Amino acid sequence: MSRMIGVDVGGTFTDVFVLDEATGRAEVAKVPTTRPDQSGGFLDGIARQVADLSTIGVVVHGTTAGTNALLERKGARVGVITTEGLRDVLEMRRRDRPRTWGLRGDFEPVVPRDRRLEVPERTLADGTIRTPVDLDAVRAAAADLLESGCAAVAVLFANAYANPENEARALAALREIWPNPHVGGSAEILPEIREFERFSTAALNAYLQPEVSGYLGRLDAALRSGGFGGEFLIVQSNGGVMSTDTARRLPVRTALSGPAAGVIAAGHIARTAGFDNVITGDMGGTSFDVALIAGGQSMLSAQTSVDFGMVVRTPMIEITTIGAGGGSIAWVDRGGLLRIGPESAGSSPGPAAYGQGNTRPTVTDANVVLGRIDPDSPIGGTLDRLDVKAAGKAIDDHVGRALGLSTVEAAEAILRVANSRMAGAIRLVSIERGFDPKRFAFMPFGGGGALHAGAMLREVGIGRAIVPRYPGVTSAMGCVIADMRQDFVQTVNAPTSALDPADLRAVLQRHVDDGMALLDAATSRFERRDVVVELDMAYIGQTHTVAVPLAVTLDAGRVAAPTLAQIETAFDAAYDAAYGRLLPGGARRVMNLRTAVIGRRPKFDLTALAPTGGSIEAARGGTRPVHFGDAWHETAIYDRLALPVGAEIAGPAILVQPDTTILIEPGLSGRIDRFGNTIIEPDEA
């Protein structure tokens, strides 16, 4: 009864990470993801590792079920009941457009206009109810929506953040007649000013609810019927976990569940290895996803657009994506410039070397031609071998001839441009936000990132790269590591001069009480509970707010009210840090209060993953020619997992393992640290 299991369902593979808490032993399994119902692969993956489900204490799931339903527009048939005069808010967005140039493209909201019904009701911005909600109209609207086959309904009322009474009365009436639990209100889900963002989040939540709720319910039932008696948790986009009950109520919080878990794991691995500052780079088939962790904290963003016009506002780990993955296609434009992406061959048909029908060169093809990827044992395990000739021909046909370059020169050129784009993404999350990348380590994960680690050190001036021992299952490992976390928000919208600390305290107390109740309901052990409070504040007249961290004290569960002086001092410190100057005499406004209640789960000892025994000699597996810069180098190949702790490998070298290939370029060296990570650093000059 002491196993912890992390399950990450990706586009191609379902990864299972099993940790035996008693022995500290960890095992991993990779099984194909099943579609459309991912629960098959999920249960299969667990069954491979654990015969008796009653020995499992916790299952934590990073899921893309919600993400996929949003991207593929495969959510439920949803109805909306909204304020008279405002039925089109979801469709009007914030008056934007898909792309700056071209003026092309249209937009279909997930709830079409004929399923957005208006009812008489109106609350003003100060919370005054101008028109009480007409409950008969609500019931009639519900009947219409049910008649048209809606499986979920969202109530979206103007200014409900300021006073949720009308919305709450409508919801109560609805819940009496609606035949399922899929009923939600905008202020229940996000009591924050800005109607489009709030309505969109609530509508997308409803859109996901039947689907995700059903999926999690099936998983839960299957686990229980197999004898599982422990706790089943879901990773949220903010990198924390929540109970399955919460996830079924707030599925929109899983929009970036999978990638978030990977960043959590990367942060933990790096911190344990001695690096509090790390930039992660997840290179997949179509994209390169970058995140930054400073001082052990991942950056959170307040909202994201899953697609044009599909805004989800809930705290989520900030991940910057550029279209430069292994499958990104290299081409020469009409002006004679070599370009990479955005078009991608993905994993199917995949690079030209896969021989599955794509004849245009990809980043992976360049790596194959230059000897960096072993054509005889491709990672991922679905192909027997790669077609080097086809890769070379694709490069010649589409890049080499157009630029007058040999195959090898053209392949080097493709990598140079791809690396430069990836380095640009790293600069974007670091230098452009005021972080010096020299103080950071780079952690590649996913299948392809470790091939490009050396280039990132060179291009951005990062000091070292750290390649985790199992880069292909980082997200599944992150599931086991993530803390339990609940986020709350309440719009306050008051100048500090008019702020009543008692009111603020009351909101804060409610957040803390609700958050603690959810932690209490969990069976997980927590090492510690933290309450993190931030105010969104600005000078009056300014629209961009700064996040102002506020230290609060809890005494036997009771929150002490922050004083106005504390709030203003905290604002000055945060504002000065963000902009390097203050505005003397400027009046300040508090827009939102944000609270995170976090239960810190015990972290497992990563030395459990370290290799035991082994020797460099035994790990050494021969050589092959690999092209670096302008010459071929006979390069030693090592079995990465067989290298012992403390091993030092001078570049050029290639370390291979089933789910990734690590390239150590000339001038760099790799060493295996006591956790089994490979640390790549430049040789002393």
Add this chain to the structure above:
Amino acid sequence: MSDAIDPITLAVLAGRMEQIADEMDATLFRAAFNPIIAEAHDASHGLYHAATGDTLVQGKSGLPIFVGVMSFAVKAVIDKAAEAGDLEDGDIYIFNDAHLGGTHLSDMRLVRPYFRDGTLFCYLASVGHWHDVGGAVPGNYNPSATEAFQEAFVLPPVKLARAGVLRQDIVDILMRNTRLPQSAMGDLNGQLGALDLGVRRLDELLDEYGGATVAAALDALGDRAETLMRAELAALPDGRWEAVDYLDNDGITDDALPIRVALEIAGDRLILDFEGTAPVTAGPVNIARPTAVATAYVAIKHIFPDLPANAGVMRPIEVRVPEGSLLSAEFPAPVGGYTETILRMIDVVFSAAAQAAPDRVVANAYGTINALSIAGRRADGRPWVMFSFFGGGHGGSAESDGLNHGNAPISTATIPPMEILEAAYPVMFRQWALRPDSAGAGAHRGGLGAVYEIELLEERAEAFLFGERGRFPPQGVAGGQPGATNEFRYEQVDGWHEPPLASKMLGIRMEKGQAVRLETPGGGGYGGAGSRPAEAVARDVALGYLSPDAATEAYGPAWREVDA
């Protein structure tokens, strides 16, 4: 094509330099005090040629119209410095003179020479829309201005910094000439910060690659943009196509004002000739010549969206702006309403280009920014001004229907949330909705415009509107129909009224409980209405985008026979 640089280094440097300009944009957006820059991104940054001022690289997130106009601002500084003969490393020029630098007087331009090893290498520039720069009306949108002096304080290019030392005298003059010195100081600091950052990043890049390589890359990028533009033009048929459209009036006299273009393609060259456009007007719908040329660039870039943002694109294009027309107004003719005029220029270029290459062009978008302001005093005497621009429909295209409720082609600004406006001002939106029957019919119809009805919740206020398209609707292309015109109404004790000048009005008195109502145009349609599938029409009716009568009038009765 320059052979001084290998194509791979060029590809790398292109990305690095774009990133510098993007980062300058981001720096100002974060630091700016006023929401027009911070939220609406009414600003721009880039690198410009040392001798000509041509745009070398420009940030991707700034306002589209600046992509062409900034080179004129830099050229104005180059001319001024040449005259005085005193350009030094560390100088920064500042000005807002729209007749020299384009757009309008709200846009404050900072231009800084960048020196490398004692030699001028290029210019860096930053432009941002300040909240207030004096003049007769707060916010500088004065529909009754007949001279620039009534629009704003006019500053020609002067040195804000000399050899790295900020001249406090100039700052003092600036801050004495704005109603919002705090906001202006914040924006000025943000722009200086963006320029500092650009200098630092350019230093790093030149240290890494060397000045000669970067200079060669800049030349090559311009050449490459020219090659791309010529290839696009060569692929189009040769010929001459004309289009005309009209502004409702100049806000003073109720006369329609024609904007005409003749578009001529000959091989890989293009001429845009605006001969026949109305003469300079008394009211503020004039634009200065730099604005007109920059607008041609915006129109071209919308037609060829993949082209890079540098001056090379314009080398094969000749823009003929007739002397004495409202497109080449001389100082001090008022230019505050420049947005309306340039939107109409883009519309006529689209209408002409669609005759040459219908699949490359979208139908006209709603074509007016609809600057609507409501101002009053609170019970405690505090003044308030709600000022916003409103959205409308985009045009249909070969691929799809137009976007419902989009932003203007010259801008990427989003609209403030209704709840933010209601929280900040004593107003309530009775309606914030799509406008049925506003889309131009077509095989692909236009996008829908919007309806905003705004009720006053306090005792008294005044409203003013600066809009367009009240008399002349957005045109369809390739046989598509026009969208609906802009409709504005205001409520008085005796009912609803319409402004005599259709789309422009000052000083509308409002009492508590009364409202103003703006119904914005939909986009023009693309292709003949007869080829729109009956199912698509039936669906538009089912969704309420179209009333049954309007559907039958535009598309015939076939939709009644099919399921949506």
